[in-house]
Amino acid sequence: GQQLNQSPQSMFIQEGEDVSMNCTSSSIFNTWLWYKQDPGEGPVLLIALYKAGELTSNGRLTAQFGITRKDSFLNISASIPSDVGIYFCAGLNYGGSQGNLIFGKGTKLSVKP
């Protein structure tokens, strides 16, 4: 099935560091979503973006909807241990009472040994 290009695939973080990840697509979307998934759980919505160029923050998290509508990025500032997990981007085109999420493969955040 179709998946978005999400990078990096994995990264190690040290407490206090800033983290960046991004997502690109060959298709345009009218909504971009960022989720975090912990082991054994479903994805939890972090940030939703609805307009090209939109920059939205949720605490230490900031995400932007690319102006081409084909990309988005997520930044985490001053990382803490509980930021560890897998982050997914998802694109959505909704219309006519239908629309499904297309996900990236995820970015796995782990703590530096």
Add this chain to the structure above:
Amino acid sequence: DAGVTQSPTHLIKTRGQQVTLRCSPKSGHDTVSWYQQALGQGPQFIFQYYEEEERQRGNFPDRFSGHQFPNYSSELNVNALLLGDSALYLCASSSRGLGYTFGSGTRLTVV
């Protein structure tokens, strides 16, 4: 306010058997979507139900079928199970394209 609830949480089935997974959407949501998540991958869209009808379907065979009830809850049925059907099955509810909320999933193992 209860979020999306899925049952069962874990399930082990034998090849060739049939399975039914259940989902209750978040209060106020009328649309239910089902996703399959293989290990190390992002969720893949199976189908979406709205007004008790299948509105959209992903690239999954007819062995995968579903239903939505008048109270908006939904079932996912998989017939003739294959080993490759082993995955985490996620249900997401939404309303008018907004508020996509996922349940914790059902972990299906086919042996």
